Amino acid sequence: VLSFCAALIGFVRELDRRPGRGLMVAALLGAVVFATSGCSVEKDAAGPSFEPATPGTLTVATAFLPAPGFWQGVVHRDGFEAHLAAVLAERLGLDRVHVVHVPFAAIVRGDLGGADVALSQLTPTRERERQLDFTTPYLIDSPGILARRGVEAADAKTLRGLRWVVSRASTLTPIVMDAVRPSAAPLVVVDRTQALRVLRRGRADALLLDLPVALGLARAEAARFHVIGQIGDGEGLAVALPAGSRNAEIVDSEVRALAADRTIARLESRWLGNTDDVPLILTEG
């Protein structure tokens, strides 16, 4: 910077006296700029180059396998998050994606099992941000009510009368307690897997999930479940990285790029369907 300033002053003086020589000084100035800058930073405008745990491979942690709509197929290569991982790997210059199964509780504790990123329908919260770095959300949707077949509700009063199951790990549990306010205390379980088991066995009527997740489960088990409505404001689902990861900036930039060029919208439309058709139920909270 100092050499640039000195060159700038020299240039100005020379330009006043002899414009021709001033232009030569300008060329020198340019060289100084490059010399100065070349030493300072080595990164792309979108962030530092991605450094994978395994060379050439994007290792992705996820908790729910299979997760209808998100991770499906025999080798889990179909679904919204599976394809998002693939396009993300391509943009990061990696050849392949390797999926590892990590329990949800471990992921939110910051343990990705050695994976580069977690794509597991994760909502960023203050608490989770202490353990993980999150990108810009790739999906923002309202919570959806997954209910057993035969259970119906179209208003807040009927919703209150349902038997609810909630999971301790879910960020949607406070919405059930504050907005739905069930008449009977909800059944509390550890995570989504257990909550679904409770629902399947008929020990509860309804479970609150992110709407695309609820729709995916309803499609996968159409004989058991259906989505009766959506409530409240949208929550975001984001890619998670280990806290302090130097890859966070470039992955965040790539997620924004995939949103801007509508890749994410196309994947959402293909794998998660249209959420606009699900009726909105107004609650008091």
Place this chain on the structure above:
Amino acid sequence: MNFVAFEAPSGTDLEFLVLFAVILLGPIVFTRLGLPGLIGVLLGGFAIGPHGLGLIAAGNETVPALGHFGLLYLMFVAGLELDLHMLKAYRGTAVMLGLLAFVIPFAIGLCVGFFALGWSVPATCLLGALFSSHTLIVYPTLRDAGLGGNPAVASAVGATVLTDTLALSVLAVVAGTETASGSAAGVLIEIAIGLVVLVVVGWLVLPRVVDLVLRRSGADRVARYIMIVVALLFMATLAHVFGIEGIVGAFFAGLGLNRLVPNEGPSMEQVEFFGAAVFVPVFLVSIGLILDPSVMFRADTLGLAALICVGALGGKAIACWLAGALRGFSWRERAAMYALTAPQAAATLAATLVGFQIGLFGTTLVNAVLVLILVSIVVAALLTQKVVTWLPAQAGRSRPLGENVLVVAPSTGPSDAAVRAATLLARPDGGHSDVIITRAASEPRPAAATLRAVEMRAFRHGFEGRFRTTVGELQDAVANALLTGDPSLVIVDDPTFHASPSHVPVIVVQATPPGADGVRMILDDENGDGVSQEISRRLAGGTLRSIRFRRRSDEALA
């Protein structure tokens, strides 16, 4: 048993509360510290954002959506505020400086991005656009110091039209090619067609349509403002149709309506009020949400910030010095040009945010650009303080004829001919008109409904200005106006009016005999033939084709 149950505040109400608290307190605190209020709002955004207190969470959609509208609004106002008259009046120097102020920083940006940093071509081009744009933040200070008519200052103001248009065109191409899915050639053709459509619609169609609507319902100030906002959003949407960022459309909308919404007029007052009070601060807060001190104060961020400060500010310095040397301006005048073209704010923020949204720029660069904005504003502000002491104020600068047209009318209100003449004379200079209705002390105060009817009649003729009434003789009102020297031209709506020539041109509307709308000019020798011909040309170019012109240069005071 609980009789009261207090709840922790949350939800949209709380978000709006903290948002507007920041908009209120940020500038108050920072201007007291001698720093620009803009920085206070940006840092306030950080304080309430996900990297600060977390009162506005990372997934929040409300503030970014409002901020996006604020960004469109900011670019619209940037186009609206540009002085096209200056570009026209000093076109030689302005075009040269405009091109140099674009090309040199852009070239430096390309070299820095491509060769020194090894960035991709799109990111490098956007960096070049970022370097080359600038915002006339210090112009009001120079204008108030009497330097508005200095050729160097005026050229720099005029040059901004060209520089920012070119910078935004680069932004349109980069953002369009990055977010489109077709072939590169197809996308470029689509963007080129889009830019042509934006120029044609913005320059030819939009002003006519808006003028038509304002003439029909312009007396209603709310409808007037909403029409302007609709025009802005229409152009932003039209830009999107061709895969161009909405801010480019908004900027072209501002340029297109530049003459229709004069800088000192009441419509601009409304536009600026809502912009300054809500939309632009919300945009700045939405930028502040991205601010991350853990990123900003890292060595690599500060290194990058230093580099782009040197590149952007150095590029502008070279351009100003070169343009000044070629035009024979003194080094003090070149410093004035530099003070005007150095600040990076509106267009720079816009280009940076667009780059961030499309994933081309990461948080490191965004934070580095915020440092550039702060440095450039501070450097320009300090330099401006010196410039106003270095350059002599130009008391007798030649003002555009239509800059501030005053219509002085009798108690019956202005005639259609007077209002039409005011519009025809003011609009080519992007000026505004005011009407003073005089009445004798013995006459009753006009009813609000009567005044409203007069206003509605005036707005049907494309009038853009304010009405006020005064008690006194018409001659006294004209004399007072000439004495203050505020108006650039006075139209007297009384055929019997007589006065001696002054430095302010006066034209008298000859409403009698009925059907023969003519004007009589009272001009001093200084104004002479040039002004007379210009008035004739402007009036003849409008609907007043039957106007007769008579020159009077030595009328005695009535």
